[in-house]
Amino acid sequence: MNPCVNCGACCAYFRVSFYWAEAQEGGGTVPNAMTEQVTPFISCMSGTNSKSPRCMALQGEVGQSVSCSIYGDRPPPCHEFTPSGEVGVRNPHCDRARAHYGLPPLPVDNIQIIRLEEIGHWPITGSHSAP
Numbered sequence: 001m002n003p004c005v006n007c008g009a010c011c012a013y014f015r016v017s018f019y020w021a022e023a024q025e026g027g028g029t030v031p032n033a034m035t036e037q038v039t040p041f042i043s044c045m046s047g048t049n050s051k052s053p054r055c056m057a058l059q060g061e062v063g064q065s066v067s068c069s070i071y072g073d074r075p076p077p078c079h080e081f082t083p084s085g086e087v088g089v090r091n092p093h094c095d096r097a098r099a100h101y102g103l104p105p106l107p108v109d110n111i112q113i114i115r116l117e118e119i120g121h122w123p124i125t126g127s128h129s130a131p
Helices: 076-080 092-100
Strands: 017-019 035-037 042-045 058-060 066-068
Touching: 017 076
Parallel strands: none
Antiparallel strands: 017 042, 035 042, 058 066
C-alpha cells in the first residue's frame, strides 16, 4: 500500500507552488477554483500559502486516512514529491513534514530491488512516475 494514503503531511506542511500555466486558465489541469496567485508567474494550491498550510484538495485527517480530491489533475510539485523510501533514499522534506505531525519517518529498508534483466527496461520511477 502506498504510505501516502495514511499520511498527507506534505499536503498540510508545504506551500504547493507552481507555474501559473499549470492551472486550467493557462491550459493546464489544476482547477482554477483551487489555486491562488502568488506572483504574476507563480500560483499555489489554495490553503497552502499560510503559516498553517493545508491544501484545499486534501481530504481526510493527516496521519490517518487521506486522499486528494484532484489527484489526476494535481500540480507538478505533487507529482514530483517522493516519499522517503520510494526510490531507496530518504527524502528529508517528507521526514520533516511527517515529524511536524508526530509521525515517524517512513522506513527505507523495505525497498524491493528489481533487477533490470527481470523487467527488460529501466522503469520510470521517483519524481517523474505516476503512482
